[in-house]
Amino acid sequence: MVDIQAYIQQLYQYIQHQEKRISRFEKAMKELKTEVQALKEKPPISVERLEYKFDQLKIERLDGTLNIGLNPSDLSEKIEDMEIPPPNTQGPSIVADPNFKQEIINRLNHYVGNEIHTVINDTEQQLGMNLEQHYHDFIVNDLHKQIPQRVDHYLNILAGQNLGTLSKEDLLDQVYQKMKADIDQAIFLFISKLPNNMNGGNTNGT
Known part of the structure; x- marks a missing residue:
């Protein structure tokens, strides 16, 4: 049951x-x-839009403007660091000479055109980065465009300085060395501030 x-x-x-x-x-x-x-x-994932401004070698990003070119606001301080002897009336006439300006431009253009790739490569190695070729081309082309304007700015500042007995060649060399240092610094800042997804990969393979 x-x-x-x-x-x-x-x-x-x-x-x-x-x-x-x-x-x-x-x-x-x-x-x-x-x-x-x-x-x-x-919200959907959005790719950060980068916009190039060729006049000042800078990148505008959604989180603000990053200036990475030769900064005019810093130039007066850099000029003051130059070794200037006692006053003389020779300085302003040298600075106002169009040939003097053109010679500086020519030297800087030669530096950018022939030596800057080595500076870029050294900077990449120092930062552990490996940029694609179009970034190299961008830097070179943009620096060439900036040079005349930056030389004008330097010379305008120098025109108000007491340049003393400094010879034309010495003054030219000092301006050239200062601007060359500014260019090298601009390249370092440009590359160091690039987002990771904008370079060709770290040199260490990570």
Whole structure:
């Protein structure tokens, strides 16, 4: 004879077990729906837009403007560091000479055109970066465009300085060395501030 009481007890336990399973499934479905909804509401990932400004060798990013060119606001301080002998009336006439200006421009253009790639490569090695070739071309072309304007700015400052007995060649060499140092610094700052996804990969392979 079937034990009705035992059968009912087993049936009750089975139903309880199934209810627990259904409850777990419902909870899992609810969590899954919550995650899906959160993904739908999450703003899409946007690639940072970079905009080049060739006049000052800078990059404008969504988080602000990063100046990486030769900064005119720093030039007066750099000029003051030059070794200037006692006053003389010779200085302003040298600075105003168009040939003097052109000679500085020619020297700097030669430096940028012939030596700057070595500076870029050394900077990449120092920072553990490896830029693609178009970044090299961008830097070189942009520096060439900047040189006349920056030379003008230097000479305008020098025109108000007491240049003393400094010879034309000595003055030319000092201006050239100062601007060359500014260019090297501009390249270092430019490369060091590039986002990781804008270079060709670290030289150490990471």
